[in-house]
Amino acid sequence: MRKAVSLKVIFWIEGEDLPAHNFVETAKKAVNDIVLTGSKDHPELKISIKQIGEFRGNDKDSFSDEF
Amino acid sequence: MNNSRKYLNERANKFAWFVIILTIAVLVITALILIVYLRSGTKGKDSGKISKKGMNSLNYEKPLSELPDIQEKQKPSFSSFNGCPPEGDAGDPALNRLKNRTDEGNYVPVDFDALIKIQWPKNIERRNRANWSPKDAQAIERYEGIPIAVEGFLAGAKIEGPESCNCHGADEEMRDYHLWLTKSKGEDRSGSIVVEVSPPLRAKHPNWDIKNLRKIVKGQLEVRISGWLLMDPEHPDQIGKTRGTIWEIHPIMLIELKENGKWISLDNLSSV
Numbered sequence: 001m002r003k004a005v006s007l008k009v010i011f012w013i014e015g016e017d018l019p020a021h022n023f024v025e026t027a028k029k030a031v032n033d034i035v036l037t038g039s040k041d042h043p044e045l046k047i048s049i050k051q052i053g054e055f056r057g058n059d060k061d062s063f064s065d066e067f
Numbered sequence: 068m069n070n071s072r073k074y075l076n077e078r079a080n081k082f083a084w085f086v087i088i089l090t091i092a093v094l095v096i097t098a099l100i101l102i103v104y105l106r107s108g109t110k111g112k113d114s115g116k117i118s119k120k121g122m123n124s125l126n127y128e129k130p131l132s133e134l135p136d137i138q139e140k141q142k143p144s145f146s147s148f149n150g151c152p153p154e155g156d157a158g159d160p161a162l163n164r165l166k167n168r169t170d171e172g173n174y175v176p177v178d179f180d181a182l183i184k185i186q187w188p189k190n191i192e193r194r195n196r197a198n199w200s201p202k203d204a205q206a207i208e209r210y211e212g213i214p215i216a217v218e219g220f221l222a223g224a225k226i227e228g229p230e231s232c233n234c235h236g237a238d239e240e241m242r243d244y245h246l247w248l249t250k251s252k253g254e255d256r257s258g259s260i261v262v263e264v265s266p267p268l269r270a271k272h273p274n275w276d277i278k279n280l281r282k283i284v285k286g287q288l289e290v291r292i293s294g295w296l297l298m299d300p301e302h303p304d305q306i307g308k309t310r311g312t313i314w315e316i317h318p319i320m321l322i323e324l325k326e327n328g329k330w331i332s333l334d335n336l337s338s339v
Contacts, residue, residue, distance in 0.1 A: 014237050017235075019147075019150035019152070019156065020151065022157045023235040024231070054158075
């Protein structure tokens with residue numbers, strides 16, 4: 001049986017960068033590379049990235065554990 | 068001869084009366100013009116139409132029920148903070164600049180509801196300012212950048228995650244504090260106004276630390292938050308859940324607590 005799933009993953013990416021340099025682009029490229037490299041270990045699966053963007057969160061998601 | 072003198076005297080008298088009546092008429096007309104002018108000036112102030120200079124003359128004990136119509140807004144001033152430029156490292160540079168303004172203003176006290184009821188064009192939601200239509204931008208410009216002061220209570224205080232306005236700085240000193248201002252004591256956040264402390268301002272106000280802010284939340288102390296009115300179009304989905312509007316006070320420039328009927332700056336309190 002052929003199956004498919006859309007997964008939503010939230011990465012936390014941290015590193016050194018110049019203050020004004022676009023860290024979002026750096027992180028997006030890194031995630032793209034990580035997924036492409038890692039997918040080679042699973043030749044039985046066809047893995048593609050549909051969308052990568054910054055998760056800006058919302059007040060509800062990130063509130064409960066801090067207050 | 069006598070007749071001629073009498074005639075001249077009569078003419079002089081008539082002229083004198085004419086001058087007196089004319090003078091009285093001029094005085095009455097001047098007084099009427101002055102009254103009309105003064106009355107129109109008072110009406111202008113009641114309806115919230117004030118110039119930048121006129122803001123100091125407002126009665127600060129009585130918050131306005133409508134946002135003032137400030138015809139000449141103060142131009143924001145900015146500076147880099149820890150190497151992070153005012154436009155940040157990504158996202159909407161125009162929005163980030165406004166979030167990072169550091170200039171003080173003459174904060175106009177307004178009712179909580181005056182802020183909650185301001186509308187916005189739906190087309191601006193989740194869009195960068197560069198993509199707003201001129202008409203929509205003008206609608207936002209009517210209110211954005213007004214220096215206001217709003218009284219209420221804090222429903223929460225949280226250290227925000229890394230954001231483009233702060234160059235995605237991971238350390239706490241580079242993160243905003245989110246506060247939720249409510250109208251009444253003990254209210255949840257569904258009708259709140261999000262008010263934010265930015266890193267450059269927090270560096271100038273050591274008392275604005277998260278521990279003190281959480282004590283204010285826990286004690287449900289009455290606060291007055293002053294700062295710049297800002298449209299943050301990112302979270303319209305949260306209205307009615309964790310906020311009552313996407314208008315914010317951002318950045319906060321002054322935090323005051325009410326003690327014995329008087330407003331005291333959080334900067335001047337040794338403990339909360």
